[in-house]
Amino acid sequence: MKLYYFEGACSLADHIVLEWIGAPYETVRMTHQSIRSPQYLALNPNGTVPLLIDGDYVLTQNAAILTYLAELHPEMRLLGDGSARARGRVMQWLGFLNSDVHSAFKPIFAPGRFLSDPTYASPIQDTARAHVAGYLDQIDRWLQGRDWLTDERSIADPYLFVMLRWGIRLRVGLDGLANLSSFASRMFADDGVRKAISAEEDALEEWSGGGLQYDYTDLQGRSAIRLFI
Numbered sequence: 104m105k106l107y108y109f110e111g112a113c114s115l116a117d118h119i120v121l122e123w124i125g126a127p128y129e130t131v132r133m134t135h136q137s138i139r140s141p142q143y144l145a146l147n148p149n150g151t152v153p154l155l156i157d158g159d160y161v162l163t164q165n166a167a168i169l170t171y172l173a174e175l176h177p178e179m180r181l182l183g184d185g186s187a188r189a190r191g192r193v194m195q196w197l198g199f200l201n202s203d204v205h206s207a208f209k210p211i212f213a214p215g216r217f218l219s220d221p222t223y224a225s226p227i228q229d230t231a232r233a234h235v236a237g238y239l240d241q242i243d244r245w246l247q248g249r250d251w252l253t254d255e256r257s258i259a260d261p262y263l264f265v266m267l268r269w270g271i272r273l274r275v276g277l278d279g280l281a282n283l284s285s286f287a288s289r290m291f292a293d294d295g296v297r298k299a300i301s302a303e304e305d306a307l308e309e310w311s312g313g314g315l316q317y318d319y320t321d322l323q324g325r326s327a328i329r330l331f332i
Contacts, residue, residue: 104128107146107154109138110303111268113165113205114153116261118303120169122295124176130302166201169258170194181258189254196252196259204242204266207234211273235275239267239283246282250289264290 106121108114108130121128137143138150147154147163155162155171162168173181183189210217210231214224242263245252252259267287270276277283290296 105131105156107131107133107143107152107156108303109133109152111272112152113262113265115268115299115303116165116258116265117153117155117168117172118299119261119264119293119296120172120181120258122298123181124172124179126172126176132303165262166197169197169262173258180255183253183255183257192253193257193259196257197262200259200262200266204235204238205262207231207238208266208269208273211235211275232273232275235270235273239270239275239277239280243280243282246286249282250286260286260290261296264296 104121104126106114106117106128108118110132118130133143133152138152143154144150146156146161149163151163153163153165153168155168157171162171170182173179177185182193208231211228214227214231215221218224218227242252251257252263264287267277267283277287
């Protein structure tokens with residue numbers, strides 16, 4: 104299998120799941136230029152990531168790819184225990200994250216897509232941050248007494264994890280959200296999560312309570328820089 108990804112994008116969730124299922128795979132890091140190339144647009148006319156190729160099968164859309172990977176390896180129980188109710192609960196969370204929470208971030212990433220006048224960019228972003236914060240508060244309350252979004256680890260969890268990283272970088276923050284902070288700690292402690300992040304960003308990332316701590320080391324190990332966000 105081959106995963107096309109963009110650093111910092113939701114495709115990290117798919118990368119994590121590929122690590123979890125243990126299947127052989129390779130990745131292709133896309134750039135702002137390569138994602139618009141004729142070769143890539145022939146595979147995905149939308150010019151977005153993620154994109155997964157499995158033999159002659161080409162699949163786009165994050166929720167679809169996550170579900171496909173889980174279906175390939177039911178023994179990993181990433182869609183629940185095999186019952187219709189467990190699967191339904193995972194898909195409920197996956198749908199909520201994909202259609203509601205992910206969409207709420209878009210005006211922060213690109214306010215110009217919603218209103219052409221740059222004068223209103225900051226108010227649009229501030230309003231979107233408030234919407235995202237409301238969603239995160241809702242999820243934090245749900246996680247009270249729970250380790251994962253559902254009864255066991257599922258494909259919804261890495262998607263949430265990606266959005267927590269966005270929230271911190273985009274100054275939404277996790278202040279006062281103790282359950283989400285604990286969830287982030289569990290994710291950061293996972294070997295598959297750390298491998299995926301390291302492969303994509305040439306970095307090891309650790310949870311430090313109120314933010315993310317990055318250790319960047321160049322390929323020769325000559326230098327290290329700590330950055331707290």
